[in-house]
Amino acid sequence: MTEITLRSWLLAEIPGSRLQARCQWAFINWLAFKRNPVALIGLLIILGLVAVAALAPWITTSNGLELHLSERLQPPSSEHWFGTDELGRDIYDRIIWGSRITLYIVALVSIIVVPIGLVIGIVAGYMGGWVDTCLMRLTDIFLAFPRLILAMALVATLGRGLENAVLAIALTTWSPFARIARAEALTIRNSEFILAARVQGVSTIGILFRHVTPLCMSSVTVRLTLDMAGIILTAAGLGFLGLGAQPPTPEWGAMISLGRQYLIDQWWVPTVPGIAILVVSLGFNLLGDGLRDVFDPKSGS
Amino acid sequence: MDQTSANGQREAGSGLTLPSNLVKVTGVLASLIMTFIGLTAITFVIGRLMPADPVLAIVGDRASQEVYEQVYLQLGLDKPIYEQYFRYIGQLLQGDLGTSIMTAQPVADDIKRFFPATLELATIATLLGVFVGIPMGVVAAVHQGRWPDHIVRVISLIGYSAPIFWLGMVALLIFYANLDWVAGPGRLDVYFDGIIEPMTGVLLIDAAMAGDWEIFQNALSHLILPASILGTFALAYIARMTRSFMLDQLSQEYILTARVKGMPESNVIWGHAFRNVLVQLITIIGLTYASLLEGSVLTETVFSWPGIGQYITNSLFNNDMNAVLGGTIVVGVCFVGINMLSDLLYRLVDPRVRG
Numbered sequence: 001m002t003e004i005t006l007r008s009w010l011l012a013e014i015p016g017s018r019l020q021a022r023c024q025w026a027f028i029n030w031l032a033f034k035r036n037p038v039a040l041i042g043l044l045i046i047l048g049l050v051a052v053a054a055l056a057p058w059i060t061t062s063n064g065l066e067l068h069l070s071e072r073l074q075p076p077s078s079e080h081w082f083g084t085d086e087l088g089r090d091i092y093d094r095i096i097w098g099s100r101i102t103l104y105i106v107a108l109v110s111i112i113v114v115p116i117g118l119v120i121g122i123v124a125g126y127m128g129g130w131v132d133t134c135l136m137r138l139t140d141i142f143l144a145f146p147r148l149i150l151a152m153a154l155v156a157t158l159g160r161g162l163e164n165a166v167l168a169i170a171l172t173t174w175s176p177f178a179r180i181a182r183a184e185a186l187t188i189r190n191s192e193f194i195l196a197a198r199v200q201g202v203s204t205i206g207i208l209f210r211h212v213t214p215l216c217m218s219s220v221t222v223r224l225t226l227d228m229a230g231i232i233l234t235a236a237g238l239g240f241l242g243l244g245a246q247p248p249t250p251e252w253g254a255m256i257s258l259g260r261q262y263l264i265d266q267w268w269v270p271t272v273p274g275i276a277i278l279v280v281s282l283g284f285n286l287l288g289d290g291l292r293d294v295f296d297p298k299s300g301s
Numbered sequence: 302m303d304q305t306s307a308n309g310q311r312e313a314g315s316g317l318t319l320p321s322n323l324v325k326v327t328g329v330l331a332s333l334i335m336t337f338i339g340l341t342a343i344t345f346v347i348g349r350l351m352p353a354d355p356v357l358a359i360v361g362d363r364a365s366q367e368v369y370e371q372v373y374l375q376l377g378l379d380k381p382i383y384e385q386y387f388r389y390i391g392q393l394l395q396g397d398l399g400t401s402i403m404t405a406q407p408v409a410d411d412i413k414r415f416f417p418a419t420l421e422l423a424t425i426a427t428l429l430g431v432f433v434g435i436p437m438g439v440v441a442a443v444h445q446g447r448w449p450d451h452i453v454r455v456i457s458l459i460g461y462s463a464p465i466f467w468l469g470m471v472a473l474l475i476f477y478a479n480l481d482w483v484a485g486p487g488r489l490d491v492y493f494d495g496i497i498e499p500m501t502g503v504l505l506i507d508a509a510m511a512g513d514w515e516i517f518q519n520a521l522s523h524l525i526l527p528a529s530i531l532g533t534f535a536l537a538y539i540a541r542m543t544r545s546f547m548l549d550q551l552s553q554e555y556i557l558t559a560r561v562k563g564m565p566e567s568n569v570i571w572g573h574a575f576r577n578v579l580v581q582l583i584t585i586i587g588l589t590y591a592s593l594l595e596g597s598v599l600t601e602t603v604f605s606w607p608g609i610g611q612y613i614t615n616s617l618f619n620n621d622m623n624a625v626l627g628g629t630i631v632v633g634v635c636f637v638g639i640n641m642l643s644d645l646l647y648r649l650v651d652p653r654v655r656g
Contacts, residue, residue: 141339146595146636153629156617157347240466264478274467282462
């Protein structure tokens with residue numbers, strides 16, 4: 001009985017409150033998303049990543065940093081599921097703790113990239129004129145850059161380390177978001193509700209933040225999810241080159257880099273972290289494809 | 302049948318179309334110059350921000366105060382910042398990228414030695430991506446929703462998602478260490494090193510020109526694995542884009558018309574739909590080639606491939622900033638140049654954009 005009423009509440013033709021309208025929006029999109037089994041797998045992978053990161057202290061037996069030199073380079077066994085590395089650390093534990101670092105990278109890049117992209121894009125799109133021209137020229141310049149090489153050069157200046165790698169990635173990633181936000185702002189700018197808000201005396205900044213920004217969020221979210229795999233791969237690549245997270249941090253790319261010399265005889269040392277990266281970036285790609293099909297059915301394949 | 306009249310029209314209207322092409326070309330050139338200014342501004346700022354003292358890097362910390370000041374003035378560090386930037390641009394335009402601390406040679410000369418290896422790798426990888434990825438994409442689109450489509454989608458998803466350096470390691474483990482099908486890291490076996498006079502720097506061409514097929518074979522055996530690994534990304538991207546372009550074309554009405562006329566299906570697909578897709582693919586292939594030139598950094602590290610990516614990485618670890626920034630500029634200019642060129646080509650070829 002409650003099931004039916006909840007469903008009818010969620011699918012009511014005219015929402016009674018703002019809360020109901022929001023819930024309806026989420027529910028209808030969820031119904032569309034649910035129809036895509038591949039996207040659901042992606043969602044499961046990402047939820048799994050978050051769960052593993054949150055539960056890390058309870059599902060590991062060590063902090064992944066302690067050395068046990070007597071147990072170095074042991075093959076996978078019931079005691080060490082993924083074997084041990086060159087310093088006797090359990091690879092399974094390091095992978096689990098490394099998931100926190102992956103999430104940290106993802107969160108940090110998003111926090112930097114989305115606001116920069118949104119502000120530049122929305123201001124350019126809403127203001128138009130020479131402001132638009134200047135900001136978009138800047139965006140185009142950043143869009144045209146080779147990302148990995150530029151990130152490497154930036155890390156060389158800022159110094160090696162996880163935070164600097166993230167900063168370098170963020171500085172080379174924000175431009176597509178500005179493009180998207182600008183396109184959205186351009187279409188919204190002349191709509192009637194914006195005019196209504198302006199007539200009511202809402203300030204420009206108020207209009208930009210309260211009315212334009214929320215409408216840009218769905219396309220920005222889709223793009224962010226699709227870009228996430230690339231961000232993770234770049235961060236892992238910088239880690240692999242020794243420019244990102246530094247040992248003994250259990251960052252997956254750095255783990256591959258350290259395990260490289262054991263490839264031939266102890267294949268599990270560099271191989272397992274690579275599988276972890278593959279699974280997570282696959283998860284983001286699948287989820288991103290699914291979200292795009294829901295929010296932007298035209299551009300989907 | 303319409304070919305001749307269309308040509309006639311084009312020739313008759315060439316007096317009108319040429320200026321609009323010219324406008325587009327100058328537009329592309331202008332944005333190329335803007336991007337170049339942006340790129341150099343960033344490398345200039347990076348060079349200024351870096352913690353190492355450029356004068357100390359040249360004279361060493363035992364130099365006297367006079368020598369230090371002399372070099373300081375020589376480098377123009379007493380001038381205002383914009384003057385320093387113009388000086389930097391002037392040097393770049395003359396091909397002067399400074400001197401490498403690591404090799405004690407001009408960076409430009411170093412890059413001339415390392416770049417052909419990267420070019421060779423990226424070119425073969427792009428060719429692999431084009432000649433395998435395009436047919437895959439077409440087949441997937443023609444069989445949309447059936448098993449060939451699913452296989453292509455899975456392959457391209459993995460190509461998108463796998464860390465390339467890890468893929469390279471696994472490939473080395475399987476095809477070199479276990480199966481011994483291909484040669485290992487590096488460009489040549491040690492005993493072949495230095496036999497061939499480097500003419501172009503591209504080993505395959507050099508060996509072929511010298512007529513030394515043993516070396517050609519060895520170089521190919523070294524090249525094939527890193528090129529395939531680097532090409533995986535190209536393949537994934539090209540296959541995916543070809544598929545979506547093809548699906549777009551196949552749903553158009555002219556395809557229906559052709560089918561209704563009773564045209565053979567292979568002719569509909571390759572003669573009609575694919576010809577239109579080919580134009581769109583120009584941009585995609587250019588984009589791929591440019592990103593592979595850049596993206597070869599990780600592959601080069603895994604396969605000890607002595608290309609520009611390795612050069613930049615090694616210089617980074619030795620705090621050799623001239624080399625790092627010089628390499629960044631060269632790769633950046635190639636990257637931007639190829640992208641603009643493919644954009645330009647697309648505008649010139651596609652009649653709809655040509656207007």
